[in-house]
Amino acid sequence: MEQSPADSSTTSIETECQIPATSPNSTTSSDVEDCTKTQSSLSQTQILEAIEVVEKDSLAIAESFTSLFASLRSVLSEVTSNSIDHMHCFNDAAGRLQESVLDAATKGNRYINSSLR
Numbered sequence: 001m002e003q004s005p006a007d008s009s010t011t012s013i014e015t016e017c018q019i020p021a022t023s024p025n026s027t028t029s030s031d032v033e034d035c036t037k038t039q040s041s042l043s044q045t046q047i048l049e050a051i052e053v054v055e056k057d058s059l060a061i062a063e064s065f066t067s068l069f070a071s072l073r074s075v076l077s078e079v080t081s082n083s084i085d086h087m088h089c090f091n092d093a094a095g096r097l098q099e100s101v102l103d104a105a106t107k108g109n110r111y112i113n114s115s116l117r
Helices: 005-016 029-079 083-116
Strands: none
Touching: 029 083
């Protein structure tokens, strides 16, 4: 199984956070806290990077939908005989697209939630 970059950075942090134990009672609480802070800051960094990627993808998708609707309006205005037909066709197409987007978002949320478990 290949190791993702996130997995490899976590592994390197884990090895850096190993506390040398010269005797069973020699580990201090500050050593453990430092190790925990390093691991939590790494996971926060990874989370922020993931959020940044999601934001960029969301922006690209929004721009794509804007372009799609502009094209749809243009084509429908050429094909339909009057504005009422145009609006009915546009509303049907937009409604179907909205259903598809909601379905995809639901599946994406399920995937994210299952990944977090």
